[in-house]
Amino acid sequence: MKSGTALIAEINATPVEAGDAVFWWLGQLGYVVKTATAIIYFDPYLTPRPDRLVAPLLHPEEVSNANLVLGTHNHSDHIDRPAWPRIAAVSPNARFIVPRAVAAQAAQMNLDPTRVIGLDAEAEWQASGTQVTAIAAAHEFFDRDEVTGYPYLGYLVRSGGVTIYHSGDTLRYEGLETRLRQQPLDLVFLPINGRDARRLRAGIIGNMTYQEAADLAGGVRPRLTVPGHYDMFARNGENPALFADYMRVKYPGLHFWIGPHGTAVRLLSYSWPR
Numbered sequence: 118m119k120s121g122t123a124l125i126a127e128i129n130a131t132p133v134e135a136g137d138a139v140f141w142w143l144g145q146l147g148y149v150v151k152t153a154t155a156i157i158y159f160d161p162y163l164t165p166r167p168d169r170l171v172a173p174l175l176h177p178e179e180v181s182n183a184n185l186v187l188g189t190h191n192h193s194d195h196i197d198r199p200a201w202p203r204i205a206a207v208s209p210n211a212r213f214i215v216p217r218a219v220a221a222q223a224a225q226m227n228l229d230p231t232r233v234i235g236l237d238a239e240a241e242w243q244a245s246g247t248q249v250t251a252i253a254a255a256h257e258f259f260d261r262d263e264v265t266g267y268p269y270l271g272y273l274v275r276s277g278g279v280t281i282y283h284s285g286d287t288l289r290y291e292g293l294e295t296r297l298r299q300q301p302l303d304l305v306f307l308p309i310n311g312r313d314a315r316r317l318r319a320g321i322i323g324n325m326t327y328q329e330a331a332d333l334a335g336g337v338r339p340r341l342t343v344p345g346h347y348d349m350f351a352r353n354g355e356n357p358a359l360f361a362d363y364m365r366v367k368y369p370g371l372h373f374w375i376g377p378h379g380t381a382v383r384l385l386s387y388s389w390p391r
Contacts, residue, residue: 142380157276218265239253251267289332
């Protein structure tokens with residue numbers, strides 16, 4: 118496992134050709150993905166907290182290589198408000214994509230509003246060979262506002278000849294699988310921590326269970342599925358071995374990855390599922 122400047126150096130030095138991608142898990146639902154055309158940070162959670170089970174792999178000031186930073190919703194482990202202005206300072210060309218309601222708060226986040234792109238579901242942004250399409254997410258609920266739109270998003274990213282889906286925090290809701298099957302998916306990141314009355318009573322909003330995440334993967338059949346959001350907090354975790362066992366039994370032809378933080382994983386190591 119690499120962290121700090123060693124991790125940044127590895128990301129920068131890793132070659133990626135068109136049609137390939139390499140990713141590194143930062144913990145929770147945070148990933149760095151390098152394609153042939155961009156280095157993309159999905160939900161990077163870099164602020165220390167005493168209840169974190171996984172320490173930040175990077176200091177924000179070390180993130181000097183970001184082209185895009187995507188935040189799925191306004192919870193601190195997904196849009197890390199203390200970290201983002203510090204990333205912006207050392208990655209001066211980075212753009213920050215967030216739900217539209219969050220973009221309106223760019224000045225409060227000490228971000229240059231011209232660098233912040235606010236999207237609602239099905240809205241698109243593209244530049245320099247990368248296209249981002251927002252997908253509605255149901256973080257137990259949609260909570261859609263008539264003015265600002267959906268507060269929880271996933272992102273469908275086409276970059277360097279690969280298509281990536283990062284779901285953000287969501288349930289497997291009616292219509293999601295149909296939407297995702299409109300194009301072949303190479304790489305899919307899904308939460309598996311689930312939900313229950315105990316967590317909801319404590320204000321912990323839930324996500325897909327490991328079975329629901331596996332069944333979504335089984336429906337859309339990406340080249341590689343990566344479960345996350347099970348490792349960071351003791352009160353909101355899950356055993357990834359349960360996901361792995363369910364996938365092996367129910368979808369034996371599908372590839373998935375479960376592994377350590379800060380380790381390079383290359384997409385071309387995995388063939389399309391049978």
